[in-house]
Amino acid sequence: MTYKLFFIFGLTFAVLFGIAAYQNDKREWKKYQTDYFKMELKKATTTEEKASIKFANEIKQIMVPDLKRVDRCTTCHMGVDNPKFGDENKIYKTHPNLDQHPFEKFGCTVCHKGQGRATTVKAAHGKAGFWEEPMWEKEYIQVSCGKCHSGQEVKGAPLLSFGRKLFAEKGCAGCHKIEGVSAGNIGPELTTVGSKYKHEFDYTRVKGEHTVANWIYEHFKDPQAVTPGTIMPNMNLTDEEAKALTIYMLSLTKEKIPYEYRAGKKG
Numbered sequence: 723m724t725y726k727l728f729f730i731f732g733l734t735f736a737v738l739f740g741i742a743a744y745q746n747d748k749r750e751w752k753k754y755q756t757d758y759f760k761m762e763l764k765k766a767t768t769t770e771e772k773a774s775i776k777f778a779n780e781i782k783q784i785m786v787p788d789l790k791r792v793d794r795c796t797t798c799h800m801g802v803d804n805p806k807f808g809d810e811n812k813i814y815k816t817h818p819n820l821d822q823h824p825f826e827k828f829g830c831t832v833c834h835k836g837q838g839r840a841t842t843v844k845a846a847h848g849k850a851g852f853w854e855e856p857m858w859e860k861e862y863i864q865v866s867c868g869k870c871h872s873g874q875e876v877k878g879a880p881l882l883s884f885g886r887k888l889f890a891e892k893g894c895a896g897c898h899k900i901e902g903v904s905a906g907n908i909g910p911e912l913t914t915v916g917s918k919y920k921h922e923f924d925y926t927r928v929k930g931e932h933t934v935a936n937w938i939y940e941h942f943k944d945p946q947a948v949t950p951g952t953i954m955p956n957m958n959l960t961d962e963e964a965k966a967l968t969i970y971m972l973s974l975t976k977e978k979i980p981y982e983y984r985a986g987k988k989g
Contacts, residue, residue, distance in 0.1 A: 867973070869983075
């Protein structure tokens with residue numbers, strides 16, 4: 723009887739070990755790395771360049787203690803600091819402005835959001851149900867510029883700049899308080915509105931995607947439609963104006979960025 727139990731236990735362990743090994747070998751980040759190595763080999767023009775390519779699958783990690791972040795995005799996005807990949811698709815494409823935002827200082831998620839420690843596409847992009855900070859898409863990446871750039875005009879972030887300008891021009895400051903910007907006390911304070919979680923919003927009357935960004939956007943377009951009874955007037959904003967103000971609102975967060983990261987700092 724003892725031998726039979728030992729045999730069953732051993733066989734079960736072997737099967738489980740085999741399944742684990744198979745799953746580990748098939749991890750999606752390994753495929754991205756293998757494809758990158760092949761592309762890198764094709765782009766190599768000298769014998770020395772070809773010899774320097776290391777065909778080794780491994781998790782890559784950027785640690786930024788000052789920002790309390792650990793990012794593994796470059797495990798898949800391996801071409802971000804390789805100038806030869808400027809014309810590749812977004813998975814491998816060289817990241818712009820590397821001199822202004824070096825990875826060793828900024829990492830990835832401080833600007834792009836997402837789940838830095840994850841190693842699957844879905845989880846890393848913040849699409850897992852429990853993760854409250856999915857990656858910014860398209861022009862919404864400008865939201866993160868507001869963390870370090872406090873001036874009204876932000877180079878490379880036209881919608882954020884426009885949103886800040888509209889907040890003053892449309893009279894929003896008269897109703898809403900933003901610490902250091904306005905002192906309105908009629909409507910809700912907006913100092914950290916960008917840090918509100920998805921479950922803090924009522925999506926009953928939201929027509930589009932149920933995200934914080936879309937709630938704010940639709941609310942700007944037609945306040946009464948999203949929040950019946952609100953005293954906020956319909957300002958008849960264009961789509962661009964509503965998006966610009968939404969980006970500005972999302973940039974107002976509780977996140978504290980070290981002084982040395984701030985653009986235009988003195989000393």
